[in-house]
Amino acid sequence: MKYAVYVFFFVFGYSIYAQNGYWQQAVDYTIDAKVDDVNDVLDGKETLIYTNNSPDTLKVLFFHLYWNAMKKGTSANQKLGVFNSIEGDSSDDDFGQIDVLSVNINGEIIPMKVFETIGQVPLKQALVPGANLTLTVVFRSKIPSCFNRCGKNNASGTDYTFTQWYPKLCRYDRQGWHTDPYFGREFAGTFGKFKVNVECNASFTVAGTGTLMNKKYLAKGWKNLNPSEPIKGKTNWVFTADKVHDFAFAMDREWVHQSQRIDSIDFHFFYNKNYETQWTNLATKWQKSYAICKREFGTYPYPQFSFIQAGEGYMEYPMCTMLEGSYDFYSTACHEFMHSYFYGIYGSDENLYHWMDEGLTQFAEARVSDIDGIKENIRAQDIAWGFSTDEPISTAANHFAGDYSYFYAAYNKGQLFAEIMQYIIGKEAMRQGFGKYYRTWKFKHPEPNDFVKVMEDASGMELTWFQNYWLNTSKPIEIVIDSVWQTPQGLTVRLDNRGIPMPVEVEITLKNQTKKRYYIPIDLTNKSKSEFAIPSKELPIWSCALPSYTFNLAELRLKEVEKIRINPDGALPEPEEGGAFVNLN
Numbered sequence: 001m002k003y004a005v006y007v008f009f010f011v012f013g014y015s016i017y018a019q020n021g022y023w024q025q026a027v028d029y030t031i032d033a034k035v036d037d038v039n040d041v042l043d044g045k046e047t048l049i050y051t052n053n054s055p056d057t058l059k060v061l062f063f064h065l066y067w068n069a070m071k072k073g074t075s076a077n078q079k080l081g082v083f084n085s086i087e088g089d090s091s092d093d094d095f096g097q098i099d100v101l102s103v104n105i106n107g108e109i110i111p112m113k114v115f116e117t118i119g120q121v122p123l124k125q126a127l128v129p130g131a132n133l134t135l136t137v138v139f140r141s142k143i144p145s146c147f148n149r150c151g152k153n154n155a156s157g158t159d160y161t162f163t164q165w166y167p168k169l170c171r172y173d174r175q176g177w178h179t180d181p182y183f184g185r186e187f188a189g190t191f192g193k194f195k196v197n198v199e200c201n202a203s204f205t206v207a208g209t210g211t212l213m214n215k216k217y218l219a220k221g222w223k224n225l226n227p228s229e230p231i232k233g234k235t236n237w238v239f240t241a242d243k244v245h246d247f248a249f250a251m252d253r254e255w256v257h258q259s260q261r262i263d264s265i266d267f268h269f270f271y272n273k274n275y276e277t278q279w280t281n282l283a284t285k286w287q288k289s290y291a292i293c294k295r296e297f298g299t300y301p302y303p304q305f306s307f308i309q310a311g312e313g314y315m316e317y318p319m320c321t322m323l324e325g326s327y328d329f330y331s332t333a334c335h336e337f338m339h340s341y342f343y344g345i346y347g348s349d350e351n352l353y354h355w356m357d358e359g360l361t362q363f364a365e366a367r368v369s370d371i372d373g374i375k376e377n378i379r380a381q382d383i384a385w386g387f388s389t390d391e392p393i394s395t396a397a398n399h400f401a402g403d404y405s406y407f408y409a410a411y412n413k414g415q416l417f418a419e420i421m422q423y424i425i426g427k428e429a430m431r432q433g434f435g436k437y438y439r440t441w442k443f444k445h446p447e448p449n450d451f452v453k454v455m456e457d458a459s460g461m462e463l464t465w466f467q468n469y470w471l472n473t474s475k476p477i478e479i480v481i482d483s484v485w486q487t488p489q490g491l492t493v494r495l496d497n498r499g500i501p502m503p504v505e506v507e508i509t510l511k512n513q514t515k516k517r518y519y520i521p522i523d524l525t526n527k528s529k530s531e532f533a534i535p536s537k538e539l540p541i542w543s544c545a546l547p548s549y550t551f552n553l554a555e556l557r558l559k560e561v562e563k564i565r566i567n568p569d570g571a572l573p574e575p576e577e578g579g580a581f582v583n584l585n
């Protein structure tokens, strides 16, 4: 992917990344949120400064109103599904919603046109390139029961979880507006600064995105920096965050707090003491996992991260994660932390490119959670279940036929995209590629081409063919051994490929238990891999024009051979009906 050289923008101290013509919007939020724990209502007032770094003139702004997916009777609610099941036996108290009470631009009230989870605000004065505008939005939210990532009284006992809780500006980027309705799946955001003031009953502890400005964190809890602030009645919690694209927080009266500093990062743990064993396990192991993360994927770039026992399921937000956390969830906690990278600092559109978040996070989780190094070889077959039912991975998250095909595409095929790419280019090139991805794309909005391009740069291989096959089709990887025979030239083996072209590794085990490794490059990469765990002899190139490939090994005789196996390290998925090896005993 290449872009023409464009122009530099500097706004509010951000350099707006004009390299190669790239631009991105910026939005800064100041939000006052008052939580009424008697009526389960949040009253909010937000002021946004939105800067148009695009070359386009904007005549309308769009907002996400996520909590309307929890509103009784909406189609978003029906699609979300989880509320369908409770609609019959739940009370009105379980449902939630967000009402925008006013939008004010330059002293003028502008009506917001709302359909369920998306609101639009027409601009009387268009926002021209390079200009910014200030909006003030007043809203009131009815807090739902905790069924979809947010709400009151979650399963592990946390009082309130506020995620997707404020009117959030939709993203405008090189593809225009991203106004995807919310059905409980994925997100897209705009980077900026947040200052959030939470006013609540003084009995609550508040934790979330950002750095707490008006209290000090001690190992056993927050200490008030302002002695004049009342201990009873209401209290304020002021958080700031920079270079994030969302803000989430949770509140509880009884959390245990722990913290640890690694490098100069404060890692916080907020949990219900009933789950102390699981949470102490996380805190104890965390330093080892973070060390792997830093080595493989780059330094965590924010001053703090909070693991918070809150929400429904396990969900990532900038600088924090909400974990139900009631079982041994160590690898899941690693997964959610690694979203700090593939969701947090790489702000890809997760609806369109869910695999860039979930799939790459799965790839990272498998490494970061492996603190004892026992998963040295990750077997693709363990990840590749369900090929027969999948839809192309390029299907948008909201629009899969069903949950399984979405999960399979985003998580499993997404992880396999990175695992197979590592098989093609080698581990060291992959690590170099992630390093370049970090240096080039952090705090930006990378798209699939951007990820593939850094891997091409790191490896010197052409990879677009694999990107296209893996993301845009549902063709399998299906290479089999067709036949083996003896010729005057030596041992002869014929392979068939019924799916995606792919370099092939072959292991031949002789009857004397000697093993020999071979590598068959393909024309599409323009280059052979040079990094092998076990030394391998390179064979002639397999052209993608031909479905079959025959090779001769003059140094071997059929009668010496015990077993021939392709894909000996399990790095590729294999056909369910077999064919990846032959035993010649």
Ligand SMILES: [Zn+2]
Pocket (backbone or CB within 6 Å): 335, 336, 339, 358, 361
């Ligand atoms: Zn995830």
